[in-house]
Amino acid sequence: MNTLDQKVIEMGEEIFRLYGLDNLSAKIISTLYFEPHELSMEEIAESTGYSLSSISLKMGPLENVWGVKRIKKAGSRKAYFYVEKNMSNIMIELFMKACEIESRLTEKYLPPIIEEYREKAVDEYEIERLSILENYCSQLEGFKQLLEVMIELLPEIQSNVARENK
Template identity: 25%
Template sequence: MDENKQPSAELEINQAEEIVIHSIAETMDLYGITSSIGRLYAIMYFKQHPMTLDEMKDEVGMSKPSMSTAVRQLQEINIVKKIWQKGSRKDHFVAEKNFFNYFSQFFGTKWKREAELNLFAIEQAEHRLQAVMEDEKNEESLKERAEQDLQQLDGYRKYCYWLQKLVNSMESGEIFDLLPMDNSNSKK
């Protein structure tokens, strides 16, 4: 056997990991995380030990400042955490390996912000529309338009409240009572 070749099993593992790393990076790109940052997360996912910025830089091929920015972004969405390592002065980081936690953190944060921003906007808009409807100087067609907008905003508010319930159910874990984490569709 050629000494420069990796053993076949190690090569298979590396290729299997690379397939999933590529897939995670691509799917994270769908949700606004650049594929390079998604790739970093996916590489960290397969590591069985915490990684330093230098190790990440070598593994991913990004500059250390870019790596630092990427790790900070992953920390902001709570899917990478800094941990303390005894005897080391460097920062060490680990990736969230539980995709149910990852999902809850990633989407919960975004959905909570969406609901809050939109409920605030709806409230502001309602005050203005109500003022248009109550002002006797306004034409009837404008009052009707304001009334239609108010009715539409009521539907939008219901969506935002539902979204808040969804986030709350994810934070409490209640969602998993409704949608259990089972393997019923997995390969045996």
């Protein structure tokens, strides 16, 4: 990898660490994002300087949350990986997955907890706790609505960006 490519990867690593990724995960995402073609796990290990087993351990979570795509090529037993090159789509997908998981857990656990607090809250602490839980549910609903608006606006924004880049 030449010096200029290395600078690009390092910049990407720093950016992806801002989103809470550990060093290796940030390096993998940065490597895949700025690589025009899919890479095998061996190529990712060589490019990042980490072992194949370390790369392998990180790929599952990166596939589940960060939109890393696993590709099988005809005639090859290797797995190849690719990241979409549209940051807006990646971030929307990331937020949607997180919101979906959070909503599922919230819907599973909070209604009976809130109901029990409503029945049993007698002191100021319990009443405040109930208020926090109810506000949390409302805020999560608001976030879902925000995501829906973002998704609706995304094609227009991407079109404007594409025009500006011409």
